[in-house]
Amino acid sequence: MTTQVIDVIDTCNLACPYCFGPVNSKKRMSLSQVESKLDKSSKYVVLTWWEVLLHPEIEDIIKLVYNKWKKIIFHTNWILLNKEFLDRNKKFLYRINLPIDSNIPEINEKTRWKIHLKRIKNAIDLVKNSNLKLSITSVFCSLNEDYFDKLADFLETIQPDLWRVFEFKNVEKLKNADYLTPNQDKIKFFLDYMKNKSFKRFEFIASDSEFYSSYN
Numbered sequence: 010m011t012t013q014v015i016d017v018i019d020t021c022n023l024a025c026p027y028c029f030g031p032v033n034s035k036k037r038m039s040l041s042q043v044e045s046k047l048d049k050s051s052k053y054v055v056l057t058w059w060e061v062l063l064h065p066e067i068e069d070i071i072k073l074v075y076n077k078w079k080k081i082i083f084h085t086n087w088i089l090l091n092k093e094f095l096d097r098n099k100k101f102l103y104r105i106n107l108p109i110d111s112n113i114p115e116i117n118e119k120t121r122w123k124i125h126l127k128r129i130k131n132a133i134d135l136v137k138n139s140n141l142k143l144s145i146t147s148v149f150c151s152l153n154e155d156y157f158d159k160l161a162d163f164l165e166t167i168q169p170d171l172w173r174v175f176e177f178k179n180v181e182k183l184k185n186a187d188y189l190t191p192n193q194d195k196i197k198f199f200l201d202y203m204k205n206k207s208f209k210r211f212e213f214i215a216s217d218s219e220f221y222s223s224y225n
């Protein structure tokens with residue numbers, strides 16, 4: 010099974026400290042650029058980064074990709090996600106991905122935004138009530154490394170279809186971000202803790218994984 014990732018916009022409305030993403034260039038792909046990128050052999054298309062809902066033609070892009078018989082995995086930080094958008098588009102979407110770094114408000118605030126946690130919980134409910142598949146991504150860094158067992162307990166009650174945890178990786182684009190590098194013993198503790206948890210699918214992406222190679 011192949012998955013194709015299409016980065017439709019180079020802008021975000023958050024400023025997470027570990028983000029090697031958007032330069033906020035305002036660059037975005039046109040419908041015809043998206044169409045020309047579509048690889049007919051891939052089974053899923055991930056529409057991402059950085060914040061897809063900032064693209065003014067995102068709903069046309071969704072329909073375009075859907076009409077090419079691709080299943081769409083939609084990555085959003087939720088800020089602009091609402092019921093009306095989901096009602097209009099849920100029949101075109103396969104899975105929605107939402108980010109959360111801790112279920113403890115003051116810890117999540119350090120990586121995301123002050124009211125992120127409250128809203129992400131609402132967004133999780135919206136996605137589940139829309140009967141869409143839900144995936145969650147989290148970044149394991151020094152700011153939240155002591156609280157991943159609690160996040161695991163919380164997410165186990167939600168049962169996302171996938172929980173993917175990325176180990177923070179310092180890349181060239183980030184300046185002075187060494188302080189975010191997590192402690193390896195804390196990663197080991199978390200991975201041991203996960204052995205007794207029951208998730209539909211759990212993946213830990215280590216900082217030396219292939220995933221990061223294109224971002225060095």
Ligand code: SF4
Nearest residue numbers: 021023025028059086
């Ligand atoms: S929401 Fe994602 S793209 Fe936006 S700043 Fe945070 S990590 Fe970067």
